[in-house]
Amino acid sequence: MSQINENSSMPSSLDNRRRMRTKFIQKGKLLLALYGLVLPTSISLLIFSYYPKIDVFLMSFFRWQPPSVREFIGLRNFVEAFSDPVFWQSFQLVGILLVANLIKLWPGILAAIALNRIKSDRLRYFTQVCFVVPMIIPSMIFLLIWKSFYDPDFGLVNRFLNASGGMEFLNWMDTAMPALSLKLAPLQTQFVDxxxxxxxxxxxxxxxxxxxxxxxxxxxxxxxxxxxxxxxxxxxxxxxxxxxxxxxxxxxxxxxxxxxxxxxxxxxxxxxxxxxxxxxxxxxxxxxxxxxxxxxxxxxxxxxxxxxxxxxxxxxxxxxxxxxxxxxxxxxxxxxxxxNIWTQPIEQFKEGTPAWLGNKDLVIPAILFWGFPWVGTVGVLIYLSGLQNISQDVYEAARLDGVSPIGMIFKIELPLIMTQVRINLIFMTIGTLTMYEIFLILLGPDGGPGGKGMVPGLYMFSSAFSEGRFGYACALGMVLFVIILLLTIVYQKYVKVDK
Amino acid sequence: MRTQIQHALGEVVKLGYLAFILIFAFFPLYVMLVVSFKSNEQFLANPWFFDSLADWRWENWAVGWNNVSGYICNSIFVSFLGTGITLIIVLMCAYAIARYNFPGKNIIFYLVMATMFLPGTVAALVTLFDLLRRMGLVNSLWALVLMASVSGQVAGVFILRNFIEDIPKELFESAQLDGAGHLQQIRHIILPLSASIISVTCIMDFLHSWNNTILPLLLLRDDQLLTIPVGLFRLDGEYVKQYGQLMAGYAISSVPLLIIFVFSMKFFVKGLSAGAVKG
Incomplete structure (x- = not known):
């Protein structure tokens, strides 16, 4: 370009060239400044976000124990992962947790609906703030306090059960349930199996x-x-x-x-x-x-x-x-x-001090009950954002049609916040598959008594940091990643279809 | 008449349900306060309510303070520094991406966005730990500061870019004519105009790094370096359990965020709701 300019217009060529040059320098300066501005983000993300993720993929093909051992072994990590009973068992627990999530969803939805229906603005704001406050307390504190609830001697769960007679009921169930399961056994072994x-x-x-x-x-x-x-x-x-x-x-x-x-x-x-x-x-x-x-x-x-x-x-x-x-x-x-669940007497309730987190039969019920009434702040706020988009006309029309307040939950509010419910369900699913902090804190890296509380993430964590098998941990993580990726793709499609 | 009763009944049911939920949500905190004034014997005798004022064990709080004050300092250091650095980096990046077209802009934007859609790489913790170890950052608070400033960037860039694009171009141009550089434009135009959205993202980052548990659990070895979550976990593990002292420690370590919360309640509620909507 500049050459053509030079040849065609002789008198102003010098002037022109200078202008071009200053323009060029200015543009270069601007570009340099811009790249300087985005440099910290790109560099830090590349090093601390992308590099570890790529490294996981690569190292899953290695027998790796830093800093010394690092040996390429092909797919052996994956073969071992798929034949590892602990890994399979951890997915069984995830399955239980996912089914439980479908139940744990409800208190939050109902709370959001009730919150949205409060008439006075001030009261509504106050309640909303109340729902946010537990977020402010470090989650570790809640975890540790709940852990203390499950303590056999001091724990409030046992104290409450003893005081209310629940413990006697559990003790009675401890003989009744195995007897029932013994009665059901022929049906299962002779017909169903x-x-x-x-x-x-x-x-x-x-x-x-x-x-x-x-x-x-x-x-x-x-x-x-x-x-x-x-x-x-x-x-x-x-x-x-x-x-x-x-x-x-x-x-x-x-x-x-x-x-x-x-x-x-x-x-x-x-x-x-x-x-x-x-x-x-x-x-x-x-x-x-x-x-x-x-x-x-x-x-x-x-x-x-x-x-x-x-x-x-x-x-x-x-x-x-x-x-x-x-x-x-x-x-x-x-x-x-x-x-199939309560087939053997647990024999923990007689003295009134069952160790909820220390008995292999009681760990899973304790974890399922953990965090009662299961209302997460973020979940409530997600539902609330959906509910606030419902126009008053819809309520008005439903009221004229004689829909009762309880009927409105199922006929109006629930269908209209289905998108939010699904989004939350996606979060919960991914969270259940990946999250292991609770299990690490409550039960330790081995997954508690009998390894009953072992989730995939925790197994990955403990095989890396307790057993020192970093490569194997990476392979476990890759399996988990692929599962989550598939789930996310499916969910994305599913959510979009309904929009 | 009948409808009025029905309405009143409806209100009662609604509020009753919410009260039920909230009571259970706050119950752990209530227990924390009650027990923090008790010795183990008192806890065994009556866990449900305060004893008479004369029997309160104030010394629990003194012990608790000695236990957790160091952790609080560390957490404040990590979270404030991490959030501050995130804010600066995010502002720079969002400004450049939102205001100018330059080669590679989209690549960088998608680079940032893609990390949002790569969830569930839990195993990245393993390699990240190895990376930090090789950089000599084990047992150092700077590793946490670094990671806090990395993890907050993604959502920050995304939100702020949208916001800055909505600021009228003329403002920037007139500032440029007056000779303001890029950093000055960020400081004098973006910062005041987007204060609310910035505080929202800051609060989200802050909460995130305040609650971060696994990474400090792996990285920090010395007791005087622990942050609040890890410190409390270690206290819970190594004591012959004096529940009163533990609970007092918990109560003290939840105070700093409560103070921040009181001063920025509006942003907290908004920020968490915004986070929810965005998600």
């Missing part, structure tokens, strides 16, 4: 039926979809059948196959596929000893759905499906609760 594989299989069948009945049209395409699902269910059993002692390459190719299947499934079935990979994954976990049951279970589901749908149309069939799946799931949960 041979037919469904396990109680989990029963619940899974219910979930399969529910998911399969969501299809609305009876078009030709469905056979292709069924075949796709069947193929997905068959991948792992067949893989196990062909080569029972897999090496790394084999495992990798199977994983590749599964991913390819998921992509194909997503392309073919659109948003209807979302539930299926998870259901099949759950199926693999449930039937891990007898994988052939998974395709059989799926086949039974599809046949059942086809048979019912061939007699009834969509609207008529829906209640049948709903009742059937709810019955199966309900029965499964019933059997689990009454027959």
């Amino acid at each position: 041979p037919v469904f594989g396990s109680v989990g299989g029963l619940i899974l069948l219910g979930a399969f039926i529910f998911a399969a009945s969501r299809r609305k049209e009876l078009d030709r395409n469905r056979w292709g979809d069924y075949a796709t699902l069947m193929a997905g269910a068959l991948i792992l059993p067949l893989a196990q059948l062909i080569n029972p002692s897999p090496n790394t390459l084999y495992v990798l190719s199977i994983i590749g196959l599964v991913v390819a299947w998921m992509l194909w499934c997503a392309k073919r079935m659109g948003s209807a596929w979302i539930a299926w990979p998870f259901l099949l994954l759950a199926g693999v976990a449930v039937f891990h000893a007898e994988l052939w049951r998974l395709p059989v279970c799926l086949l039974a589901t599809l046949v059942l759905v086809e048979v019912i749908r061939s007699r009834k149309d969509e609207y008529e069939a829906r209640p049948y499906f709903r009742i059937l799946s709810l019955f199966l799931i309900g029965t499964g949960i019933f059997i689990i609760f009454l027959g």
Whole structure:
């Protein structure tokens, strides 16, 4: 550019060049200043945020114990992780916690609704402030005070139970519940286990039926979809059948196959596929000893759905499906609760000083009860922001239609803050999968008595910092990361669909 | 008449439910206060309510103060310095990104944003610890200051960039004509105009680093370097438990944030709500 300028206009060329130069210098100076301004952020994020995350990925392929040991071992960390019973068990605990989250959600939602409905502005603001105050106290203090609640001698939980007669009730339950489970045992061993594989299989069948009945049209395409699902269910059993002692390459190719299947499934079935990979994954976990049951279970589901749908149309069939799946799931949960949890007397309640955090049977109930009434400030504020967007007209119209205040919760407020509830559910899910501070503080790095309180994050923490297996910890972290990434993607899609 | 009764009943149910929740939410704090004035024997005898004033064990608070005062100083050092540094860096970056177009701007912005969408890399703690160890930052409060100033940046840049883009361009241009440099523009235009949003983000950062537990647990070894969460955890672990002294320590260590809260209640409520909405 500057050369053309020079040649074309002789008289002002010197002037022009100077102007260009000052402009250029000015621009350079500006750029330099700007880069200087953004430099601290970029450098610090690159070093302290990106580098560790990339390093996790790399080091998961190493046997690594800083500062001395550092040896490339390929995928052995991952193979070990997948065959590590402690790791699997930790996901079992996560499953329990996730189910509990669905219950723990409610007090917060109701609190937000009640808060939003307070008429006087001043009182509402005051209550809102009250909800914020617990955030101000360091969370560690709450943790430690709750820990003191569970102390066998001093703890207020035991004191309260002793004073109110709850302890006697628990003591009575301690003999009654195992007796009940003994009565239920024949039903389980003679009927449920041979037919469904396990109680989990029963619940899974219910979930399969529910998911399969969501299809609305009876078009030709469905056979292709069924075949796709069947193929997905068959991948792992067949893989196990062909080569029972897999090496790394084999495992990798199977994983590749599964991913390819998921992509194909997503392309073919659109948003209807979302539930299926998870259901099949759950199926693999449930039937891990007898994988052939998974395709059989799926086949039974599809046949059942086809048979019912061939007699009834969509609207008529829906209640049948709903009742059937709810019955199966309900029965499964019933059997689990009454027959599989409290099977042995715990024998802690007699003296009135059960060690809630020190007994392997009591740890999980104690953790589930932890933080009662489970109202998180952030959750309440998220719901509140949704509730405040509901216009008064909606309430007015509902009132004219004669909707009662309690009916309004389910007909207006809950549907309208569903987005917020989902957002919160995402946070809770990710939090449950990643968070381990509570378990570390309450139970120590080994996950308490019998390792019952071991969550994946804590296992990662303790394998790095107690056992010194840093590379293995990185591999565990990568597995966790992939699971969370998948969940987040699915959730994002799910949330957007409804917006 | 009937509807009036119904209304009143509705109010009672609502407020009753909220009171129930709030009582349970505050119950641990109440217990903390009650027990902090008791010896272990008194705690065993009556955990639910204060004893008569003559039996109060004031010395618990003296012991508690001796236990936690160092932790409080450390926490204040880390959180204030960390938040301050975050604020400066974030302002600079947000200003540059919001006001100018320059090559690489989008890359930097997405670099910042992407960390928000990479949650759940819990294992990064392992490698981060190794990194800090290699930098010789183990057992040093500066590591915590550093990490506090890194973790707060993402949300800060995101929020402030949106805010600065809404400030009219003419303000900056006239300041530039008067010969103000970049830093002066930040100080004299952005800082006063976005004071409220800045304090909101600052409070979020501050709370975050104040409550940070795992990293100090790993990094800090010396007792006189511990921050509040880790210090309390260690106290809880190594004592022949004198619950009164422990609880007094807890109470004292929650005071600094309470003081800040009283002076900035509006921002706290707003900030937490804003954080909720953003999330």
